[in-house]
Amino acid sequence: MIISSLLDTDLYKFTMMQVVLHHFPGAQAEYRFKCRTPGVDLRPHVAEIEEELQNLCSLRFREAELRYLRGLRFIKSDFVDFLGLFQMNRKYISVAPSPLDNGEIEITIRGPWLHTILFEIPVLAIVNEVWFRNLAPEPDYAEGRRRLDDKIAMITGRSELAGMKIADYGTRRRFSRVWHEEVLLTAAKGLGDHLAGTSNVLFAMKHGLTPLGTMAHEYMQACQALGPRLRDSQAFAFEMWAREYRGDLGIALSDTYGFDAFLRDFDMYFCKLFDGARHDSGDPFDWGERLIAHYEANRVEPKGKTLVFSDSLTFPLMVELYQRFRDRARLSFGIGTNLTNDLGYQPLQIVIKMVRCNGQPVAKLSDAPEKTMCDDPAYLNYLRQVFEVGR
Structure with a gap:
């Protein structure tokens, strides 16, 4: 089991999630996975990733974990109370080989933002660890x-x-x-x-x-x-x-x-x-x-x-x-x-990015163009125009 605790994630997931609970509880979100490393075929590992996702969605916050979060000065008690009831729902995430038959896999996360926001970090950690335990069964x-x-x-x-x-x-x-x-x-x-x-x-x-x-x-x-x-x-x-x-x-x-x-x-x-x-x-x-x-x-x-x-x-x-x-x-x-991830093997450049919120395209206009990820070119061009990017 790669992820054994819901705390095995980045702090900013909780700080953002608290904002979502208090200010945007009804927002809907969609995220997509992308592997930027060429020549990586993740398709043979879909079943392993699926199994790890089942394990992830069985987890609940333990009392000691909730006490720890409650002790952080910026975490509010009602948010911790919500986390005490929280569990990731398997219906909000899907994994499958890409229909383009290009060696890639498609991971899509779609549902209420409040209930999907915690998927990103553990899912990326799962994909990484599944890849490397197959690539290097006896790590150096x-x-x-x-x-x-x-x-x-x-x-x-x-x-x-x-x-x-x-x-x-x-x-x-x-x-x-x-x-x-x-x-x-x-x-x-x-x-x-x-x-x-x-x-x-x-x-x-x-x-x-x-x-x-x-x-x-x-x-x-x-x-x-x-x-x-x-x-x-x-x-x-x-x-x-x-x-x-x-x-x-x-x-x-x-x-x-x-x-x-x-x-x-x-x-x-x-x-x-x-x-x-x-x-x-x-x-x-x-x-x-x-x-x-x-x-x-x-x-x-x-x-x-x-x-x-x-x-x-x-x-x-x-x-x-x-x-x-x-x-x-x-x-x-x-x-x-x-x-x-520096043991002599090539790291994977993998990301999961939000691509829609409340059914509307959203995007990042990075100073590194390869980091931009959006499924709607017209919206991306409009965003560039509004923020005067590339002019």
């Missing part, structure tokens, strides 16, 4: 440990990196649950204060680590259908987030419509209201320079704001980014695949 853990030790040694014992903070964001693309936990424990011991925490709520609870996360693209995308006007959907998403969390969890996601559109909406009010922003596509150095300049232009001191880098990070890249920005803003690094 020795190589993985050697690589991990080298990464830790790159950070520790260097006075110029003393304030560097790294977080584990690797649940969705990990090699396996067992390896993920070993990596996290090794990192906690080796990195010491450099390890800020983990996005994985289960491992945070088990090992006394800080759970980390705020919002993801699906929340920003859903607001395209739930807000009053499409052009205002980004500002609406930030406003609703602030209404729910009253200044807590204040890291804004900056690339749903491209960074230019983010800066247009992220005015002095949001600059002061939010603690910082997260980078997830495009050139990270350019992003950092422009965000710092934007704060300064809005009479906000950048040294009091947090820049979170989370796009395809490696340890050398994190060091380089830290050295560039360390005296100019607060910094945090969320590293995923390179931390939890």
Whole structure:
């Protein structure tokens, strides 16, 4: 059983789910799976994935897990009460080989947003682990440990990196649950204060680590259908987030419509209201320079704001980014695949993205075009026009 706890997911799934419960309880959502790695044939593993989904949908939150969630300062008691009744429903997710006979599989999640939002992370973890346990039945853990030790040694014992903070964001693309936990424990011991925490709520609870996360693209995308006007959907998403969390969890996601559109909406009010922003596509150095300049232009001191880098990070890249920005803003690094799936095998580039909300197409206009995922080209073109992307 790959997923044995409903806490084995990213914290931002719960923070977004709480917003859905309180503000959008009737919203309907649709998600689609995509494997971006060429030459990967997942069709032989459909039956294994189906079996793991059955196991996932049998899980309920345990009392100890609910107590842990109730103890988080930003989680409200009525939300925990709801989770006490919650169970994933198998009828909301389907898995099948693609009818295009191209080696791909189709995973579709469709139903009430409140009841489908928790599928994404464990389903991606399931697909990953099923793939790798068939690809490498006897994993080269020795190589993985050697690589991990080298990464830790790159950070520790260097006075110029003393304030560097790294977080584990690797649940969705990990090699396996067992390896993920070993990596996290090794990192906690080796990195010491450099390890800020983990996005994985289960491992945070088990090992006394800080759970980390705020919002993801699906929340920003859903607001395209739930807000009053499409052009205002980004500002609406930030406003609703602030209404729910009253200044807590204040890291804004900056690339749903491209960074230019983010800066247009992220005015002095949001600059002061939010603690910082997260980078997830495009050139990270350019992003950092422009965000710092934007704060300064809005009479906000950048040294009091947090820049979170989370796009395809490696340890050398994190060091380089830290050295560039360390005296100019607060910094945090969320590293995923390179931390939890680096044993010498090619990682899978797999995603599950929201494509519709309340029957309306929704999309992300990333600064990395290959990350854009939408099943309605006309809507995508309209979205680009509204947010002045590519003009």
